[in-house]
Amino acid sequence: MLSRVLPVWVVGCLLVVVLMGCGANAEQAAPPPEDGLRRVTLDKSDAEALLRYYFGGYVPGPARDPFDAGLLVLRDGDTYLQLDSLTAWHPDAAQQLRGSTETLDWDGLKPFLQATYYDARRLPPTLDALRATVPYRDEGWFTVELHGVMTTALRQIHVDEGALRAALRGYHEAGAQLLYPEGTTIVGEHWDDTTLVEATVMQKRPDGFWDYMTYGPDGTLARTTSTAPRQLKTPTQCAGCHFGDKQFEPERSFPGEARPGPHGPRAIYVDDALRDMEVTRFFDEHRKRSDYVLGLYNTLFVAQLRADRRAGRIDATDAALLDTLGL
């Protein structure tokens, strides 16, 4: 026995040291995540909406609520990511999050989303592939040209007039909100003189959120925009502005003109007939941004319809639409 050779107090000390050592070790080696769960926290005011948005994109099939699908789990007021589900649905993406048990915060989540969101959503890999299903340069698409905050390039924005009419028809029923139908695609082409340099796209998911896409100069999906003044990371920086309530020029001053910004002009290039104060006030579209959409497409489209009516070239359906709106 040890106590025969060593005094009792030495044995006691040894035991304490061994026990303390074990305790310290147990603390250092973090326990495996319980049931494959990893805690997620976003230190942001709209954290819950952002989590529903981002992780809804990783639920297989049409995007839907990640809490209902069991991908996100609430426990004692904390949100956890169910890594086993993510692994079953997107093994490559899940690989990036395995191996660490630390709480996943916004800084940890950003690179994951930037690297895996496009694949998880199976978004069209090229602008040509998108155009094959969404013929946004055809007749029946409403086009607006402007210089805004996203880029110094000229933006040419295309919205399906059918989607605008649907949002307008549902305006009163939706409680004075402009909500676009599922699948609506809004394309913002960036032009440098006569060259198409990139495109940013929003496409409405079935759960009411939108996918954000950037197609680079070679026409394929890109992780960031590449035009001045800054490279916008997709989808994380896109959601930053589109989910927020900050107002931007030139939309904020419309129907007045906006002053140039630090990087150049800020202007919406429309006919004076479309600078319709009554319609602009009626929708208050940029400030309200009912559907994460920041541009003034319904305002300008309705102003166009009113100009058509004045000129006596509006059809009966659109005239009835204006009547329903009381415009």
Ligand code: HEC
């Ligand atoms: C600095 C804020 C800001 C950021 C960041 C931003 N946007 Fe926008 N976005 C706007 C504003 C303002 C408009 C309306 C005017 C315009 O088109 O420039 C807009 C318009 C759009 C539109 C047309 C539909 C709409 O809401 O009017 C699309 C598509 C779009 N953005 C996609 C993107 C994508 C993709 C990203 C990320 C790569 C992104 N945006 C990042 C502010 C931003």
